[in-house]
Amino acid sequence: MTENRMGTRQVELEVLRYNPETDQEPKFQRFTVPCVNEWCVLDALNYLKDNLDSTLSYRWSCHMQVCGSCGMMINGEPKLACKAMLRDYAGVIRVEPLSHFPIERDLVSVADDFMAKLKRVKPYLIPGEKRTLADGEYKQTPAQLERYKKYAMCINCMLCYAACPEYGLTPKFIGPAAISLAHRYNQDSRDGGRDERQEEIATSEGVWECTFVGACSDVCPKHVDPASALQQVKVASTVDWYLEHFMSWVKK
Amino acid sequence: MSRRPYVREVPRTTWFFKHPRYMRYMAREVTCIFIGIYTVILLVGLARLSEGPAQYEGFLEALRQPGSVLFHLLALAFSLYNTFTWFNVAPKALPVQVGDEHWPDSVVSGGHYVVWVGLSLFIRFWAGVL
Numbered sequence A: 001m002t003e004n005r006m007g008t009r010q011v012e013l014e015v016l017r018y019n020p021e022t023d024q025e026p027k028f029q030r031f032t033v034p035c036v037n038e039w040c041v042l043d044a045l046n047y048l049k050d051n052l053d054s055t056l057s058y059r060w061s062c063h064m065q066v067c068g069s070c071g072m073m074i075n076g077e078p079k080l081a082c083k084a085m086l087r088d089y090a091g092v093i094r095v096e097p098l099s100h101f102p103i104e105r106d107l108v109s110v111a112d113d114f115m116a117k118l119k120r121v122k123p124y125l126i127p128g129e130k131r132t133l134a135d136g137e138y139k140q141t142p143a144q145l146e147r148y149k150k151y152a153m154c155i156n157c158m159l160c161y162a163a164c165p166e167y168g169l170t171p172k173f174i175g176p177a178a179i180s181l182a183h184r185y186n187q188d189s190r191d192g193g194r195d196e197r198q199e200e201i202a203t204s205e206g207v208w209e210c211t212f213v214g215a216c217s218d219v220c221p222k223h224v225d226p227a228s229a230l231q232q233v234k235v236a237s238t239v240d241w242y243l244e245h246f247m248s249w250v251k252k
Numbered sequence B: 001m002s003r004r005p006y007v008r009e010v011p012r013t014t015w016f017f018k019h020p021r022y023m024r025y026m027a028r029e030v031t032c033i034f035i036g037i038y039t040v041i042l043l044v045g046l047a048r049l050s051e052g053p054a055q056y057e058g059f060l061e062a063l064r065q066p067g068s069v070l071f072h073l074l075a076l077a078f079s080l081y082n083t084f085t086w087f088n089v090a091p092k093a094l095p096v097q098v099g100d101e102h103w104p105d106s107v108v109s110g111g112h113y114v115v116w117v118g119l120s121l122f123i124r125f126w127a128g129v130l
């Protein structure tokens, strides 16, 4: 890596390449990319694609950490390429598609599994109390908002899945983000869909697959803290079980 | 264009060497082995106690062997690690919201430490050691 007075430097990028039409398996390819110091890894990839190798495939859209599409492994850590600043890295930067997902091509991973799981947990409001337009809006106090706010910050970037060893070992695990989103709606004062979601998430493929490694919360770029959502779902499901088996006279 | 996704298998027995945070997790899990053995030793002690003073004295004698002392030191270190790691993540499982705000994590885990020390002192007091 060399740095000059123009605020640019040569960055060595080692990119995992895979072309499903010609390659038996992925392999690393090294590029030397002239970069501005203040660039992020996504800028370096964009330069690479525009000037050095137009066949490189990767996903991105917003370049501002909101669309969640540029997730990739950067030096072995799941990161948003638009949030990973070059100035924080020295030496060769190794870029791979997100761990635990199949590789579609180059840095593009197959997200189908996550999308199917999201759908299963019904991550939308299922109104508890039916209201007509004439009844006006659903009101919520700041305290009611606080109950679920951090879980509403998820951008579906799947970094937490790439970090979660349980998901890597047991792909049927519904996983951190989907369960956190289920919890987000369960915690919402306007929602009445908890029973439906519990059928998906209070199961052995759901929260009980989680062993609280906590890696999801370490890597989440939006501080959603999925590990906390999963533990809270475990606690609430356990309380449900006791109420049902030993105190069935108590109305939930 | 044909789709032919490439699947990278996760090594089933060595995955936790891949990242320090996985190693820390495994360390936390391994602590339970020591706590389990220690619990068995306690139960054996109770059984000896119920058999009479001579048997109990023999049990205490066995505890004084260097190997036993070493094990207890190890078990102490591991159970402290277990306690600290769990208390520090307790706020994730048991968040406390009062009014519009959640209590800071330090207050929730701090509460656990206070209760822990309080209970330990109480038990020692109750057992007449203090």
Ligand code: SF4
Residues within 6 Å of the ligand: A153, A154, A155, A156, A157, A158, A159, A160, A161, A176, A177, A180, A216, A219, A220, A221, A222, A223, A224, A225, A226
């Ligand atoms: S919980 Fe965090 S890491 Fe997981 S998908 Fe949502 S934003 Fe990404």
Ligand code: FES
Residues within 6 Å of the ligand: A060, A061, A062, A063, A064, A065, A066, A067, A068, A069, A070, A071, A080, A081, A082, A083
């Ligand atoms: S490009 Fe949208 S999150 Fe990075």
